[in-house]
Amino acid sequence: MDAVLDEAAGKRARGLDRAFEILDFLRQKRQALKPNEIAAQIGAPRSSVYELVNLLLRNGILEFTGGEGRVYLGRKLYFLGAAYENHFDFTRECEAVLERLADETRETAQFCMLDGNKYTVVRMREGARPFRISTDIGQSVPIPWTASGRLLVAHRTDEDILTFIPSQDFRLPGGEWLDPQHFLAEVRQAEREGFFTFNSIVDSFTHCFAVPVMDEGGHAAATLCLVTPRDDGLANRDRYLARLKEAAASLNHAPTRAKRG
Amino acid sequence: MDAVLDEAAGKRARGLDRAFEILDFLRQKRQALKPNEIAAQIGAPRSSVYELVNLLLRNGILEFTGGEGRVYLGRKLYFLGAAYENHFDFTRECEAVLERLADETRETAQFCMLDGNKYTVVRMREGARPFRISTDIGQSVPIPWTASGRLLVAHRTDEDILTFIPSQDFRLPGGEWLDPQHFLAEVRQAEREGFFTFNSIVDSFTHCFAVPVMDEGGHAAATLCLVTPRDDGLANRDRYLARLKEAAASLNHAPTRAKRG
DNA sequence: ATCATCTGTACGCTATATTGGACATAGACG
DNA sequence: CGTCTATGTCCAATATAGCGTACAGATGAT
Structure with a gap:
């Protein structure tokens, strides 16, 4: 495991x-x-x-x-978890940012991180639509299944990435296999552009936007995401991306700052 | 330790x-x-x-x-901590209750629990006053120093309490010793009345109100507290106690309810 | 009643985790 | 320069933790 x-x-x-x-x-x-x-x-x-x-x-x-x-x-x-949260006190700002994102876009906004070699949703704010899109908080999901996954491993070398991610995680829920080389190409693209968006590969109706939240080392410590219906996502792509980037910028220095007295 | x-x-x-x-x-x-x-x-x-x-x-x-x-x-x-919090999902309601308490009373409201054989403040909402009274979240404090402490051990026998609480915890910050028998009497009083209030014994200017939040076994799983300046506490005693009891009642069944799907 | 399954406890064997101490490096200080 | 402290690594000795297995009560099916 x-x-x-x-x-x-x-x-x-x-x-x-x-x-x-x-x-x-x-x-x-x-x-x-x-x-x-x-x-x-x-x-x-x-x-x-x-x-x-x-x-x-x-x-x-x-x-x-x-x-x-x-x-x-x-x-x-x-x-113990509360002490961690307090030390790297991203949570408070994080909730506020998610709330603002969800308000502005009416879409589901998420704050995501890696848990070991899996992806996980840490915080979520559901959008204001009749049929809301949501996911379970804290569940472990294979990295290649997610838009954020491309950003969260982007600081590693190609070789490193393939040893880091369990090979069976390239198997999608439907049973098809994602070509690791294709995944790596997307990782590099995400790294260059500073975001990643795609029609989700784990379902047929959502579009995902992810932007990195950088730590002081310049790595993606976390991501902010929007999960939208496909047509809405495509129609509002530029606006959503802009909002996400603003939101991420406001968090960028927050993690890893201790607040010792 | x-x-x-x-x-x-x-x-x-x-x-x-x-x-x-x-x-x-x-x-x-x-x-x-x-x-x-x-x-x-x-x-x-x-x-x-x-x-x-x-x-x-x-x-x-x-x-x-x-x-x-x-x-x-x-x-x-x-x-892991988030999973715990999610399982016994008191947190969400808890924040709301604290906020309401702080609004209604303009005093500092706290949600407290035991951490092993120490008392600790889990959540806090500062009151709306020019000089706010607050404490550190998550610090371990000897049980006898606190009003909540009387309630949180009330389900135990006298003998049990004295072995549970380290004997040096009866030494107050000033250096004086609190008589264990006096403490036990206060515990029984708190148990009978369903609340405990006193002029704090760890400082000279605050008055503390504590009421229990019961778990399904009828024990005090946690407490809700108000920390007020002494004169305000005495002047508003009845109103504050009533508010606290209402608030605790609204949480009473909340802990230990899983929210499985 | 008989058997099968699930549950928790008890105990001895041995692989190994914990530990003290040796060793190496780097800075501070006189 | 030598000496002292703070830091991290390595290693062998042995107390013990993890494991297999046996045991026992509870439950339920046949």
């Missing part, structure tokens, strides 16, 4: 890696599970999982919830 | 415990530190800390930031 531990089969797994595998698994499932179920579904020894779950429970990293001995992510994680 | 691991001296520490000790320490410090500094300040072997820090870096639990090899809490923690 996390591409770190299954390098060699048959080896013993390290407790820490297993622990975070459990946490990631629960996050992905988005529901409380019994230790037994966790063990079965991630393919880990039951005794190890029980041991780890108990350890994590004692530390407040996991919590009993949902009854029947089921566990889910715990309060301590919330506090 | 975490009251879990230092039971017996001289033993080897478990990697997982050490790891979370490091994370908690960084959260407490609220700044990036070098592995060396972490080792020195938490009193752990340098080699172990380096090993763990590297592991955590590889998993995205820690991140390099601040230069010079300094590390701080990582993005993965943010995602």
Whole structure:
């Protein structure tokens, strides 16, 4: 799952890696599970999982919830996450920017980042339309499926990108394969132009706009996106892009600034 | 620190415990530190800390930031925390409630919980006054120092409370000691009345109001508080308490409700 | 009643993670 | 120049964590 531990089969797994595998698994499932179920579904020894779950429970990293001995992510994680959010305090400005974007365009606006080697939607503001387009927050999505994905890996070399992205992630939900060379070409194009737009390759009715939010190193630390119906996207392309770029510019220096006293 | 691991001296520490000790320490410090500094300040072997820090870096639990090899809490923690927040989705309603409270009373309103055996402010909304009263979000504070503390331990037995709260936490910031028996009496009073108010014992100018937010088990899962200048608090006592109780009632069923699709 | 499945606990073996200390480098300071 | 501290890496010794496996209660199907 996390591409770190299954390098060699048959080896013993390290407790820490297993622990975070459990946490990631629960996050992905988005529901409380019994230790037994966790063990079965991630393919880990039951005794190890029980041991780890108990350890994590004692530390407040996991919590009993949902009854029947089921566990889910715990309060301590919330506090740690809040500390991260506070340190790189993009969130406050971010919400405001998304709100403005959604108001101006009436389209769904998203703030996206990489989570390891996957793409994920961190914040979202739904647009003001009768049929709204939305996605799940915090779900892991293969990088090549998304417009933002082109921007978020653009600081890497071609070779680096292909080792970074799991090869099966080039398989689209329909089953067709995306040519990695074609993907790389789009990455370079996105890097040159400073944005990327396309008719989404994961459905048949949306058009996606993505612009990078730069960190101080000049990399794309995140992206701002609009997800629109295809005809609206094409009709308002220039205006939407301009709005997005303004919005991204207002965030560009925000990340990674500590606010120590 | 975490009251879990230092039971017996001289033993080897478990990697997982050490790891979370490091994370908690960084959260407490609220700044990036070098592995060396972490080792020195938490009193752990340098080699172990380096090993763990590297592991955590590889998993995205820690991140390099601040230069010079300094590390701080990582993005993965943010995602895990967001998943927790999403599952027990008190946050959205919570912000709204705090905003309303702050508007109605013009005083500082807080949402507080326990983090292990400490009290912590999770969310805050500053009041509309020329000199605003505020506190740091996410800092760990001894339970006996706070009005909310009386409510947050009220479901426990007296004996349980005294083992749960570290004895040195009864020492107030000025150096005086709070009598544990007096504290227990206040806990029982708070439990009976369903709220607790007092002139803060950690400063000389504030009055604190706290009411519990109940979970489905009837425990105080959190508290809503108002922090006011003493004279305003006394003058508006009845009105403030009524507002707080209304607000808490509107949150009472909210926690622990999953929003699965 | 019998069997199968799911669940949690207990225990011993051994691969290995944790640890202390040695080593290397770089700067500060006199 | 030598000496001291701060920093990071490497390595071998051994306490122990992860694992397989056996055990036991609960539940439900036949």
